[in-house]
Amino acid sequence: MSKQEKEPLLSAKNIKLLREPLGSSNPITVQVLGICSALAVTVKLKPAIVMALSVVVVLAVSNVVISLLRKSVPQRIRIIVQLVVIATMVILVDEFLRAFAFDISKQLSVFVGLIITNCIIMGRLEAFALANKPWESFLDGLGNAAGYGWILIVVAFFREFLGSGTIMDYPVMEKLGLPTIGYENNGMMILPPMALITVGIIIWVQRSKNRDLIENN
């Protein structure tokens, strides 16, 4: 080991691990994973941001834990081990939110618990952390969670802005005086289907810019 040349912490390869999930291998827009929570928590910006941060913590730490255990986890029960690690992390995050950010935990209610079922997390553990070293796994976790998070935040921004006329609960439309000249909030933006359509538009924009992502049938 000692004779092996040490790789710099942020080598080109490692930066790619961080950057790719933000764009060309984004978990939501390219792999289409984790859609369920993208629908549920994107009505308002604030819960979306907390959800994104929670997923960053859960995914980064779970990836490191699984990566550390990768040589001792028996092949036959690896899925269960992954689930136990994820569930533990999620419960810890939930308990911490309840103790230190009560208002937000009230808003997120069951969705924190549902991080357990977020396919992105198990997908990364199974596809990456089981075969890679802890540091790389950590970066991969950060990258993927951030890739998930920024989509969530963008979707939530448009849904809150157009659906409730606010940004971070600040009444933008009202301050602009739009309701007085007959502007009304689009109530449909609040309903889950519009999250799907917003994600669809992001996917459209992304693929029209990056044509490699378009599948050939």
Add this chain to the structure above:
Amino acid sequence: MKDFSNRYIFIFSVVMVAIVAALLSSAAMLLQPLQERNRVIEKKKNILASVRVEATKENAAELYEKVIESSMVLDKNGETVDNIDPFNIDLRAEQRKPLDQQNLPLFVAKPNDTLKVVIIPVEGRGLWGPIFGYISLEADMNTVYGVNFDHVSETPGLGAEINTSWFGEYFKGKKIFDGNRFVSIKVIKGGARDDDPHGVDAISGGTITSTGLEEMLYDCLVKYEKYFNKNRL
């Protein structure tokens, strides 16, 4: 990844479960006092909001001491029941008991120097889950002074709007008695008439939550009817 013996797998799982259990239970135990404190503060904030006193996380406990004058537990005949702490009554558990065994909490508040109001906690069912809140009545036990509602999982933008201040605004000044008859407050789809003393506008798109709220108010307030009649000024 090599395959391990059954014995190894068994030991691995047992050790993993033990570690996880220890970790989670210690986290739960360490954080519990903080979580409990948050719950108490939240409850005090909600009670204060129903008498139009805005409290923050920091001053909720202090304001509660100042504004809430006394609290008591009543039975269905309006008599006080001793030795029960009204603040910690679990309303949903009470509602499952037969009526003559139910403990009905009531708080007396002085939101300003001249005014005395009673606060009644309410709890019922919305569309997706429980809805709950507090309603305060002026000394005539008839006029609504303020309300504060909240919910667990109503649809954001629709039923969830019951916890907004504009919805609470509708209730101010409404009457729960029509002459001597208890009528509670009706939530009216399509909007209540301006001069309707017992009706408020329903939330568009939140019909089931609105109806649930109306039922909650009726069911909870009717149990206090005897108390209201006895203590009316």
